[in-house]
Amino acid sequence: MTYLSPIIPLHPTAPYDFSLTLAYLQHAPSTIMEQIHDHTYYRAINLDNHLLLITLRSVGTTENPQLHLQIHAPQPITDVMIASAQDWVTKIFQLQINPYPFMEVVRADPVFSELYHSMYGLRPVLMGSPEEALYWAIIGQQINVTFAQKLKRKFIELGGYTLNIEEQIYTLLPDPARIVEIGEETLRAHQFSRQKAHYIVLAAENMRTGNLDFHSLQPFDNEQSLNRLTQHHGIGRWTAEYVMMRGIGARDYIPAADIGLRSIVGKQYQLGRNATEAEVREITRPFTGWRSWVAFYWWMALQMDKVH
DNA sequence: ATCCAGGCTCCTG
DNA sequence: CAGGAGCATGGA
Numbered sequence: 001m002t003y004l005s006p007i008i009p010l011h012p013t014a015p016y017d018f019s020l021t022l023a024y025l026q027h028a029p030s031t032i033m034e035q036i037h038d039h040t041y042y043r044a045i046n047l048d049n050h051l052l053l054i055t056l057r058s059v060g061t062t063e064n065p066q067l068h069l070q071i072h073a074p075q076p077i078t079d080v081m082i083a084s085a086q087d088w089v090t091k092i093f094q095l096q097i098n099p100y101p102f103m104e105v106v107r108a109d110p111v112f113s114e115l116y117h118s119m120y121g122l123r124p125v126l127m128g129s130p131e132e133a134l135y136w137a138i139i140g141q142q143i144n145v146t147f148a149q150k151l152k153r154k155f156i157e158l159g160g161y162t163l164n165i166e167e168q169i170y171t172l173l174p175d176p177a178r179i180v181e182i183g184e185e186t187l188r189a190h191q192f193s194r195q196k197a198h199y200i201v202l203a204a205e206n207m208r209t210g211n212l213d214f215h216s217l218q219p220f221d222n223e224q225s226l227n228r229l230t231q232h233h234g235i236g237r238w239t240a241e242y243v244m245m246r247g248i249g250a251r252d253y254i255p256a257a258d259i260g261l262r263s264i265v266g267k268q269y270q271l272g273r274n275a276t277e278a279e280v281r282e283i284t285r286p287f288t289g290w291r292s293w294v295a296f297y298w299w300m301a302l303q304m305d306k307v308h
Numbered sequence: 309a310t311c312c313a314g315g316c317t318c319c320t321g
Numbered sequence: 322c323a324g325g326a327g328c329a330t331g332g333a
Contacts, residue, residue, distance in 0.1 A: 029314085142315040147331055193329040195316075236316050260314050299314085 002165055005071035005082055009059075012095040016065040017121025018058035020300075021093065024125060027303040029149040030136050032156055033128065033171050044163040044170035045128065047084045050075070051163045053170055054085060056093075062121040067095075072165045091249060092126045099123065102293055108286045111268050112294065115301055124296035126249050130214040131207060132173050133247025137239040138199045139192075147191075154190045155200075158182050179204035199234025206232060214243075219250035226253075245292035254291040256280035264298045264305075 012018075022041060025031050035042040040057040053072040060066030071077055071085050090096055106116045127133040135155065140148040159174025159182070174182070180201060187197035206212035212232060217225040222244075229240035237257065244253040255261065257277040265275035265283060275283070287294045 137314085140314050142313060142328090143330070144313040144332060146313095146333095148314075150331090191330070193331095195329065199316085234316070238315060242314080255314075258314050259312090302314090 001074070003073050003075065003077050005073075005077045008069040008071075008082065008086060010067040010069055010086070010089065010095060012065045012067065012093070012123075013098050014065055015062045015099065015121045016095070016123055017062045018056075018065065018067060018093075020119060020122040021125050024122070024300050024303065027307060029145040030127065030140075030152065032149070032153050033173065035170070042168075042170065043128070044165075044172050045085070045088060046161075046172055046175075047081065047088060050081055051172070052077075052081065052085055053163060053165045054089065056089060067093075074163070074165070092128065094123050094126065094249065097123070097251075102290045105287055105290050112287075112297075115268065115297060119297060119300060122297065122300060124245070124293055127246050128173065130243060130247035131176070133243045134203055134235075134239070135173075135200060136246075137242040138196060138203065138234060141196065141199075141239065151190075151192060151196075155187075158186065158190065176204040176208040180208060195234070202233055203235070214248060217244075217248065219244065219248050220252075222253065225250070245295060251292045252289055254280065254284055254295040256284070258295075260302050261295060261298055264302050268298075268301075 019039065022036050022039065025034055025041070026036050033043055040055055042053065042055050044051060044053050050073065055070045055072070057068055058065070059068050069086065069089055071082060073081070106113050127136060136152060139151045139155065143151075156171050156173065159172070159178050161172040161174060161178075163170045163172060184197040184201050187200065188194065192200070203212060217228060219225060225244055226237060226240045229235050229243060230237060238255045241253040241255040244250040245255075259274070261280055262274040262277065265271075265280050266273050269275070269283060271279070284291050284294055
Protein backbone atom coordinates (compact mmCIF):
# COMPACT_ATOMS: atom_id res chain seq x y z
CA MET A 1 0.00 0.00 0.00
CA THR A 2 1.28 3.41 -0.94
CA TYR A 3 -0.02 6.71 0.30
CA LEU A 4 0.15 9.81 -1.80
CA SER A 5 0.04 13.41 -0.60
CA PRO A 6 -1.82 16.13 -2.43
CA ILE A 7 0.29 18.18 -4.82
CA ILE A 8 2.13 20.89 -2.92
CA PRO A 9 2.89 23.98 -4.99
CA LEU A 10 6.19 25.71 -4.24
CA HIS A 11 7.16 29.19 -5.35
CA PRO A 12 10.91 29.68 -5.70
CA THR A 13 12.38 33.15 -5.95
CA ALA A 14 13.02 34.18 -9.56
CA PRO A 15 14.95 33.73 -11.72
CA TYR A 16 15.05 29.98 -11.32
CA ASP A 17 15.40 27.39 -14.04
CA PHE A 18 14.69 23.98 -12.55
CA SER A 19 15.69 22.19 -15.75
CA LEU A 20 19.27 23.38 -15.17
CA THR A 21 19.18 21.82 -11.71
CA LEU A 22 18.07 18.55 -13.25
CA ALA A 23 20.79 18.82 -15.88
CA TYR A 24 23.38 19.35 -13.19
CA LEU A 25 22.17 16.38 -11.17
CA GLN A 26 22.00 14.13 -14.19
CA HIS A 27 25.65 14.67 -14.97
CA ALA A 28 27.01 14.97 -11.44
CA PRO A 29 29.02 11.92 -10.40
CA SER A 30 27.62 12.22 -6.87
CA THR A 31 24.10 11.50 -8.10
CA ILE A 32 23.28 7.99 -6.92
CA MET A 33 20.16 8.20 -4.79
CA GLU A 34 18.37 10.66 -7.05
CA GLN A 35 16.49 9.58 -10.11
CA ILE A 36 15.44 11.85 -12.93
CA HIS A 37 13.03 10.96 -15.66
CA ASP A 38 10.31 12.79 -17.53
CA HIS A 39 11.63 16.10 -16.16
CA THR A 40 10.83 14.85 -12.68
CA TYR A 41 13.13 14.39 -9.72
CA TYR A 42 12.69 11.38 -7.43
CA ARG A 43 14.47 10.73 -4.19
CA ALA A 44 13.85 8.84 -0.98
CA ILE A 45 14.64 10.66 2.24
CA ASN A 46 14.48 9.86 5.91
CA LEU A 47 12.76 12.60 7.89
CA ASP A 48 12.38 11.92 11.60
CA ASN A 49 12.45 8.20 10.91
CA HIS A 50 9.76 8.41 8.29
CA LEU A 51 10.86 7.12 4.92
CA LEU A 52 9.37 9.21 2.14
CA LEU A 53 9.68 9.40 -1.59
CA ILE A 54 9.84 12.96 -2.88
CA THR A 55 8.89 13.89 -6.40
CA LEU A 56 9.47 17.33 -7.81
CA ARG A 57 8.79 18.88 -11.18
CA SER A 58 8.59 22.30 -12.70
CA VAL A 59 5.29 23.78 -13.83
CA GLY A 60 6.52 27.36 -14.21
CA THR A 61 9.05 29.43 -16.12
CA THR A 62 12.42 30.92 -15.25
CA GLU A 63 10.92 34.30 -14.48
CA ASN A 64 7.79 32.87 -12.90
CA PRO A 65 8.98 29.64 -11.35
CA GLN A 66 6.69 27.15 -9.73
CA LEU A 67 7.34 23.58 -8.60
CA HIS A 68 5.01 20.76 -7.76
CA LEU A 69 6.08 18.63 -4.84
CA GLN A 70 4.46 15.34 -4.02
CA ILE A 71 5.16 12.77 -1.35
CA HIS A 72 4.76 9.01 -1.54
CA ALA A 73 5.05 6.88 1.57
CA PRO A 74 4.32 3.38 2.80
CA GLN A 75 2.40 4.85 5.76
CA PRO A 76 -0.27 7.55 6.00
CA ILE A 77 1.12 11.01 5.37
CA THR A 78 0.66 13.58 8.09
CA ASP A 79 0.79 17.36 7.91
CA VAL A 80 4.00 17.25 9.89
CA MET A 81 5.59 14.99 7.29
CA ILE A 82 4.45 17.32 4.53
CA ALA A 83 5.88 20.31 6.34
CA SER A 84 9.27 18.71 6.87
CA ALA A 85 9.44 17.48 3.29
CA GLN A 86 8.67 20.98 2.13
CA ASP A 87 11.40 22.37 4.38
CA TRP A 88 13.87 19.84 3.06
CA VAL A 89 13.15 20.67 -0.56
CA THR A 90 13.29 24.39 0.11
CA LYS A 91 16.66 24.00 1.78
CA ILE A 92 18.24 21.57 -0.68
CA PHE A 93 17.15 23.43 -3.79
CA GLN A 94 17.75 26.83 -2.14
CA LEU A 95 14.31 28.00 -3.20
CA GLN A 96 14.09 30.90 -0.77
CA ILE A 97 17.38 32.60 -1.64
CA ASN A 98 17.13 35.94 -3.40
CA PRO A 99 19.59 35.73 -6.29
CA TYR A 100 19.61 39.43 -7.14
CA PRO A 101 22.57 40.36 -4.89
CA PHE A 102 24.55 37.61 -6.63
CA MET A 103 23.58 38.97 -10.02
CA GLU A 104 24.91 42.36 -8.93
CA VAL A 105 28.24 40.91 -7.85
CA VAL A 106 28.59 38.98 -11.09
CA ARG A 107 28.69 42.18 -13.13
CA ALA A 108 32.09 43.09 -11.74
CA ASP A 109 33.73 40.33 -13.80
CA PRO A 110 33.16 40.23 -17.57
CA VAL A 111 34.55 36.71 -17.91
CA PHE A 112 32.30 35.25 -15.26
CA SER A 113 29.43 37.42 -16.42
CA GLU A 114 29.40 35.66 -19.76
CA LEU A 115 29.39 32.25 -18.13
CA TYR A 116 26.63 33.36 -15.81
CA HIS A 117 24.38 34.41 -18.66
CA SER A 118 24.95 31.14 -20.47
CA MET A 119 23.40 29.42 -17.43
CA TYR A 120 20.82 31.99 -16.55
CA GLY A 121 18.55 30.74 -13.78
CA LEU A 122 20.95 28.12 -12.45
CA ARG A 123 20.94 27.87 -8.68
CA PRO A 124 23.23 25.73 -6.53
CA VAL A 125 21.65 22.54 -5.28
CA LEU A 126 22.86 21.01 -2.03
CA MET A 127 23.62 17.42 -1.28
CA GLY A 128 20.85 15.70 0.66
CA SER A 129 22.51 16.43 4.00
CA PRO A 130 25.81 17.63 5.48
CA GLU A 131 26.61 13.98 6.22
CA GLU A 132 26.24 13.03 2.59
CA ALA A 133 28.41 15.95 1.53
CA LEU A 134 31.13 14.91 3.96
CA TYR A 135 31.16 11.27 2.87
CA TRP A 136 31.22 12.30 -0.76
CA ALA A 137 34.06 14.74 -0.19
CA ILE A 138 36.16 12.14 1.60
CA ILE A 139 35.40 9.58 -1.08
CA GLY A 140 36.37 12.08 -3.75
CA GLN A 141 39.72 13.03 -2.24
CA GLN A 142 42.48 12.55 -4.80
CA ILE A 143 40.71 10.09 -7.09
CA ASN A 144 38.98 10.56 -10.40
CA VAL A 145 35.26 11.20 -10.24
CA THR A 146 34.32 8.08 -12.17
CA PHE A 147 35.94 5.93 -9.56
CA ALA A 148 34.53 8.14 -6.81
CA GLN A 149 31.05 7.50 -8.12
CA LYS A 150 31.69 3.77 -8.09
CA LEU A 151 32.81 3.97 -4.47
CA LYS A 152 29.78 6.00 -3.44
CA ARG A 153 27.44 3.52 -5.09
CA LYS A 154 29.14 0.70 -3.22
CA PHE A 155 28.98 2.66 0.01
CA ILE A 156 25.22 3.07 -0.31
CA GLU A 157 24.70 -0.56 -1.28
CA LEU A 158 26.60 -1.63 1.80
CA GLY A 159 24.29 0.55 3.89
CA GLY A 160 21.40 -1.44 2.58
CA TYR A 161 18.51 0.91 3.36
CA THR A 162 15.89 1.09 0.66
CA LEU A 163 12.38 2.34 0.17
CA ASN A 164 10.06 0.35 -2.02
CA ILE A 165 7.33 2.35 -3.71
CA GLU A 166 5.19 0.93 -6.48
CA GLU A 167 7.69 -1.67 -7.63
CA GLN A 168 10.53 0.86 -7.63
CA ILE A 169 13.45 0.71 -5.24
CA TYR A 170 14.94 3.92 -3.89
CA THR A 171 18.17 3.84 -1.90
CA LEU A 172 18.98 5.83 1.22
CA LEU A 173 22.24 6.94 2.79
CA PRO A 174 23.41 4.64 5.60
CA ASP A 175 23.25 6.34 8.99
CA PRO A 176 26.45 6.76 11.04
CA ALA A 177 25.76 3.77 13.30
CA ARG A 178 25.40 1.55 10.26
CA ILE A 179 28.67 2.83 8.81
CA VAL A 180 30.50 2.11 12.04
CA GLU A 181 28.98 -1.35 11.93
CA ILE A 182 30.18 -1.88 8.36
CA GLY A 183 33.66 -0.91 9.45
CA GLU A 184 36.96 -0.20 7.78
CA GLU A 185 37.76 -3.77 6.70
CA THR A 186 34.58 -4.11 4.67
CA LEU A 187 35.20 -0.79 3.00
CA ARG A 188 38.78 -1.85 2.26
CA ALA A 189 37.43 -4.99 0.63
CA HIS A 190 35.43 -2.76 -1.69
CA GLN A 191 38.31 -0.74 -3.09
CA PHE A 192 38.40 1.99 -0.47
CA SER A 193 41.99 2.89 0.33
CA ARG A 194 43.18 2.35 3.86
CA GLN A 195 43.03 6.04 4.67
CA LYS A 196 39.67 6.67 3.00
CA ALA A 197 38.10 3.80 4.93
CA HIS A 198 39.61 5.14 8.12
CA TYR A 199 38.47 8.73 7.57
CA ILE A 200 34.93 7.67 6.73
CA VAL A 201 34.42 5.43 9.72
CA LEU A 202 36.04 8.03 11.94
CA ALA A 203 33.66 10.67 10.63
CA ALA A 204 30.68 8.36 11.18
CA GLU A 205 31.76 7.66 14.75
CA ASN A 206 32.17 11.35 15.47
CA MET A 207 28.78 12.15 13.96
CA ARG A 208 27.16 9.45 16.05
CA THR A 209 28.67 10.69 19.29
CA GLY A 210 28.01 14.33 18.48
CA ASN A 211 31.71 15.12 18.45
CA LEU A 212 31.20 16.23 14.86
CA ASP A 213 28.08 18.36 14.90
CA PHE A 214 27.04 20.39 11.90
CA HIS A 215 24.42 22.35 13.84
CA SER A 216 27.07 23.95 16.02
CA LEU A 217 28.88 25.47 13.05
CA GLN A 218 28.51 29.15 12.31
CA PRO A 219 28.25 29.33 8.52
CA PHE A 220 28.97 33.06 8.35
CA ASP A 221 32.18 32.71 10.35
CA ASN A 222 34.43 31.05 7.80
CA GLU A 223 37.45 30.85 10.05
CA GLN A 224 35.51 29.29 12.91
CA SER A 225 33.69 26.70 10.85
CA LEU A 226 36.72 25.68 8.81
CA ASN A 227 38.85 25.42 11.94
CA ARG A 228 36.23 23.28 13.64
CA LEU A 229 35.87 20.92 10.73
CA THR A 230 39.57 20.54 10.01
CA GLN A 231 40.18 19.48 13.61
CA HIS A 232 39.02 16.08 12.45
CA HIS A 233 41.45 13.64 10.92
CA GLY A 234 40.82 13.31 7.20
CA ILE A 235 39.03 16.65 6.87
CA GLY A 236 41.36 19.16 5.26
CA ARG A 237 40.51 22.60 3.98
CA TRP A 238 39.17 21.40 0.63
CA THR A 239 36.81 18.94 2.32
CA ALA A 240 35.67 21.49 4.90
CA GLU A 241 34.92 24.08 2.24
CA TYR A 242 33.06 21.51 0.20
CA VAL A 243 30.91 20.52 3.17
CA MET A 244 30.13 24.14 3.99
CA MET A 245 28.96 24.97 0.50
CA ARG A 246 27.32 21.73 -0.64
CA GLY A 247 26.24 20.28 2.68
CA ILE A 248 25.40 23.26 4.88
CA GLY A 249 24.37 25.63 2.11
CA ALA A 250 26.69 28.41 3.25
CA ARG A 251 27.15 30.89 0.45
CA ASP A 252 30.75 32.04 0.74
CA TYR A 253 33.06 29.02 0.61
CA ILE A 254 35.09 27.86 -2.37
CA PRO A 255 37.33 24.78 -2.39
CA ALA A 256 39.97 26.71 -4.27
CA ALA A 257 42.45 23.82 -4.29
CA ASP A 258 39.99 21.73 -6.28
CA ILE A 259 41.64 20.41 -9.43
CA GLY A 260 38.47 20.91 -11.46
CA LEU A 261 38.08 24.53 -10.38
CA ARG A 262 41.76 25.20 -10.98
CA SER A 263 41.38 23.76 -14.44
CA ILE A 264 38.33 25.75 -15.49
CA VAL A 265 39.65 28.96 -13.98
CA GLY A 266 42.82 28.43 -16.00
CA LYS A 267 40.74 28.07 -19.15
CA GLN A 268 38.27 30.86 -18.45
CA TYR A 269 40.99 33.37 -17.65
CA GLN A 270 43.32 32.06 -20.38
CA LEU A 271 46.28 31.24 -18.21
CA GLY A 272 47.36 28.44 -20.52
CA ARG A 273 47.58 26.13 -17.50
CA ASN A 274 45.66 25.25 -14.37
CA ALA A 275 45.23 28.15 -11.99
CA THR A 276 46.92 27.79 -8.64
CA GLU A 277 44.87 27.68 -5.48
CA ALA A 278 46.09 31.20 -4.69
CA GLU A 279 44.96 32.44 -8.11
CA VAL A 280 41.50 30.94 -7.63
CA ARG A 281 41.23 32.75 -4.31
CA GLU A 282 42.47 35.98 -5.86
CA ILE A 283 40.13 35.83 -8.85
CA THR A 284 37.12 35.08 -6.65
CA ARG A 285 37.81 37.88 -4.21
CA PRO A 286 35.34 40.23 -5.95
CA PHE A 287 32.65 37.60 -5.42
CA THR A 288 33.03 37.63 -1.65
CA GLY A 289 29.69 36.77 -0.12
CA TRP A 290 28.77 34.49 -3.03
CA ARG A 291 31.86 32.39 -3.68
CA SER A 292 29.97 29.12 -3.18
CA TRP A 293 27.70 30.06 -6.04
CA VAL A 294 30.66 30.89 -8.25
CA ALA A 295 32.20 27.51 -7.52
CA PHE A 296 28.93 25.82 -8.35
CA TYR A 297 28.64 27.62 -11.67
CA TRP A 298 32.17 26.57 -12.56
CA TRP A 299 31.46 22.95 -11.70
CA MET A 300 28.37 23.11 -13.87
CA ALA A 301 30.48 24.51 -16.70
CA LEU A 302 32.99 21.69 -16.25
CA GLN A 303 30.23 19.12 -16.48
CA MET A 304 28.80 20.69 -19.60
CA ASP A 305 32.30 20.60 -21.13
CA LYS A 306 32.52 16.91 -20.44
CA VAL A 307 29.15 16.21 -21.98
CA HIS A 308 30.32 17.57 -25.32
C1' DA B 309 53.69 1.47 -18.31
C1' DT B 310 53.08 6.00 -16.79
C1' DC B 311 50.65 9.77 -15.37
C1' DC B 312 47.06 11.64 -12.91
C1' DA B 313 42.89 12.09 -10.17
C1' DG B 314 37.01 17.01 -7.23
C1' DG B 315 43.60 15.69 -1.13
C1' DC B 316 45.46 14.74 3.52
C1' DT B 317 49.07 14.22 6.88
C1' DC B 318 53.39 14.93 8.44
C1' DC B 319 57.88 16.48 8.10
C1' DT B 320 61.22 19.66 6.75
C1' DG B 321 63.81 24.37 6.24
C1' DC C 322 54.40 28.95 8.27
C1' DA C 323 55.25 27.80 3.36
C1' DG C 324 56.59 24.00 0.63
C1' DG C 325 57.06 19.37 -0.50
C1' DA C 326 57.46 14.25 0.05
C1' DG C 327 54.88 10.27 0.74
C1' DC C 328 50.75 8.11 0.67
C1' DA C 329 46.67 4.45 -1.37
C1' DT C 330 44.00 3.05 -5.09
C1' DG C 331 42.23 2.81 -9.65
C1' DG C 332 41.37 4.91 -14.55
C1' DA C 333 42.77 6.31 -19.08
